[in-house]
Amino acid sequence: MNGKVDRMGTTEKYWKPRSRTWQLLAVFSYVAALVLNVLIRPAIEVDEVPFRVLLAALAAYAGGRYLLSFFSEKIAVEYNHGSQFRFAVGMLLAVWDVLSSKTGVLPLPFFPGPAQIMEVMFLEWRVHLVNTLYSLRLFAAGFVAGSLCGVASGVMIGWSDRWNYWLFPIMKVVGVIPAIALVPIVLIIMPDTFSTAVALVAISAWFPVAFTTARGIRAINRSYFEAARTLGAGRGYMLRKIAIPGSVPSIFTGISTATGIAFSTLVVSEMIGARGGLGYYINIAMGWMNYASVYAAIVIMAISFTLVLTVINAIRNRLLIWQRGLVK
Amino acid sequence: MSEETVAAAASNDASPTPPSFSVEVKSVSRVFRDSYGNGVTALDNVSLSVRKGEFVSLIGPSGCGKTTLLRLIAGLDSPQEGEVLVEGNPVTGTSHERGYVFQQANLFPWETVEENIAFGLKARGVYDQYRDDVAEYIEMAGLKGFERTYPHQISGGMAQRASLARALINRPKALLLDEPLGALDSFTRMDLQEKLLELWQKFSATVILVTHDIDEAVYLSDRIVIMTPRPGKISELLDADYPRPRNRSSARFVELRNRVLEKFHLAGAESQAEYAI
Numbered sequence: 001m002n003g004k005v006d007r008m009g010t011t012e013k014y015w016k017p018r019s020r021t022w023q024l025l026a027v028f029s030y031v032a033a034l035v036l037n038v039l040i041r042p043a044i045e046v047d048e049v050p051f052r053v054l055l056a057a058l059a060a061y062a063g064g065r066y067l068l069s070f071f072s073e074k075i076a077v078e079y080n081h082g083s084q085f086r087f088a089v090g091m092l093l094a095v096w097d098v099l100s101s102k103t104g105v106l107p108l109p110f111f112p113g114p115a116q117i118m119e120v121m122f123l124e125w126r127v128h129l130v131n132t133l134y135s136l137r138l139f140a141a142g143f144v145a146g147s148l149c150g151v152a153s154g155v156m157i158g159w160s161d162r163w164n165y166w167l168f169p170i171m172k173v174v175g176v177i178p179a180i181a182l183v184p185i186v187l188i189i190m191p192d193t194f195s196t197a198v199a200l201v202a203i204s205a206w207f208p209v210a211f212t213t214a215r216g217i218r219a220i221n222r223s224y225f226e227a228a229r230t231l232g233a234g235r236g237y238m239l240r241k242i243a244i245p246g247s248v249p250s251i252f253t254g255i256s257t258a259t260g261i262a263f264s265t266l267v268v269s270e271m272i273g274a275r276g277g278l279g280y281y282i283n284i285a286m287g288w289m290n291y292a293s294v295y296a297a298i299v300i301m302a303i304s305f306t307l308v309l310t311v312i313n314a315i316r317n318r319l320l321i322w323q324r325g326l327v328k
Numbered sequence: 329m330s331e332e333t334v335a336a337a338a339s340n341d342a343s344p345t346p347p348s349f350s351v352e353v354k355s356v357s358r359v360f361r362d363s364y365g366n367g368v369t370a371l372d373n374v375s376l377s378v379r380k381g382e383f384v385s386l387i388g389p390s391g392c393g394k395t396t397l398l399r400l401i402a403g404l405d406s407p408q409e410g411e412v413l414v415e416g417n418p419v420t421g422t423s424h425e426r427g428y429v430f431q432q433a434n435l436f437p438w439e440t441v442e443e444n445i446a447f448g449l450k451a452r453g454v455y456d457q458y459r460d461d462v463a464e465y466i467e468m469a470g471l472k473g474f475e476r477t478y479p480h481q482i483s484g485g486m487a488q489r490a491s492l493a494r495a496l497i498n499r500p501k502a503l504l505l506d507e508p509l510g511a512l513d514s515f516t517r518m519d520l521q522e523k524l525l526e527l528w529q530k531f532s533a534t535v536i537l538v539t540h541d542i543d544e545a546v547y548l549s550d551r552i553v554i555m556t557p558r559p560g561k562i563s564e565l566l567d568a569d570y571p572r573p574r575n576r577s578s579a580r581f582v583e584l585r586n587r588v589l590e591k592f593h594l595a596g597a598e599s600q601a602e603y604a605i
Contacts, residue, residue, distance in 0.1 A: 232424030
């Protein structure tokens with residue numbers, strides 16, 4: 001059985017051929033990384049226990065999935081498909097560990113090893129947690145406000161020809177300005193740095209959402225409105241029951257774009273004047289030449305932003321349940 | 329045939345007391361213009377009277393204005409000249425009393441079959457009063473068990489039945505059908521033709537059907553209106569008033585079908601000449 005190697009004409013999600021060897025190598029790679037870490041003495045002073053715990057946890061998870069795959073076909077298929085990737089991750093961690101902490105081939109302090117990053121995370125977990133929550137609070141406030149304003153103004157511009165005439169050209173020009181460029185102005189208007197950052201995140205989320213919402217409403221098939229009219233619907237009812245639900249797919253296209261832009265605005269605005277948050281933390285750590293902390297913050301950012309995207313996708317899939325299976 | 333005689337034929341065909349008409353189209357013209365003022369005459373001085381409870385089909389080649397005429401009656405569009413009366417009142421906009429079924433079922437994809445069928449009741453704020461109707465109309469459309477499915481999950485025939493139920497739940501006085509069966513395969517189409525007759529008899533509503541299928545028009549209608557394009561006008565009114573249930577292979581059916589074809593041939597020869605210029 002040959003694996004599918006391109007996306008032409010295949011709809012299979014799991015296409016890697018069944019291989020017991022790769023399944024075992026996946027578990028083995030984490031164990032090997034752990035054994036290597038224990039056997040080789042580090043060239044620098046570092047507490048390696050957190051990294052070892054991580055490797056042991058990864059090995060245990062992979063091993064657990066491997067064992068479960070004997071009982072569940074679903075897990076077996078998923079595990080088999082991912083095993084080559086797991087193997088690569090394990091090997092990469094091992095190589096990185098050897099090149100950094102163990103031998104010092106990678107120049108310090110700019111390129112610390114995984115053991116040093118894990119050490120920092122373990123030692124400063126409280127600081128990291130506080131800063132992460134600070135960032136997420138700022139993001140949530142700005143992003144929710146920006147998206148809501150975006151949907152509201154997008155609906156107005158999409159729905160009313162008059163609003164569209166006056167506001168769409170303005171939005172097109174104002175919307176492309178990066179929010180960060182507005183820092184000097186927003187700083188004057190807003191009372192403190194936190195609300196400045198919230199406003200900047202809100203502005204960067206606003207434009208993509210407003211733009212796609214307006215376009216989405218304009219793109220709704222006219223015949224839906226005609227059908228609604230012949231069924232006795234008034235303007236307000238059509239706005240609520242046709243225009244808004246019909247533009248939800250477009251609204252989420254905007255929200256997806258907005259998330260990425262809002263993340264960068266968040267980090268940059270934290271770097272230039274906040275009193276907390278992951279961006280602020282990176283700035284401080286960089287000042288102390290503490291690169292392990294910088295990488296730790298980047299890893300935490302990757303994880304927490306991915307979680308945010310997952311939540312947004314879950315909401316989207318719930319709201320767009322009517323679209324599932326529709327021709328794309 | 330000149331415009332005057334068509335108009336005369338149309339008015340001779342109906343009795344003189346207005347209230348017995350369901351739909352009256354009086355010397356209606358509709359020209360579509362683009363932003364630069366270039367116009368296409370979709371309807372030129374068209375008159376037509378439809379009696380209460382009558383089943384009338386509008387047939388003709390594409391571009392003859394049959395859909396435009398139907399949209400004027402629905403109130404989805406308005407004429408530049410003339411007027412449309414429904415039960416004696418001029419049409420100024422859409423109304424739930426004139427149900428409209430489109431060629432594409434046009435169900436709202438974000439609503440379930442049940443929500444689609446209940447749409448008219450909710451839009452008019454009478455849902456609480458007629459709540460029980462929803463299940464009845466779902467049953468009538470043969471969609472029991474599919475209440476919670478979304479339009480993309482059901483077949484074209486089912487979607488069109490749902491669309492009919494959605495229009496009928498408002499208990500319209502006139503049902504306007506714009507090639508509702510045009511996009512369906514022939515088996516589903518015949519099946520739905522029966523359903524249509526059954527519903528028409530049950531609701532005793534006036535039905536105006538736009539179609540390009542001569543057999544369909546002959547099988548279903550009391551009267552057939554043949555239209556010709558450029559400019560769109562009525563060229564012939566044919567009585568198809570023979571007893572139901574009808575048989576597609578009966579001598580009467582075949583004869584009527586041939587008569588329609590013959591009229592078409594005459595009209596067609598004329599438009600061929602136009603193309604040749």
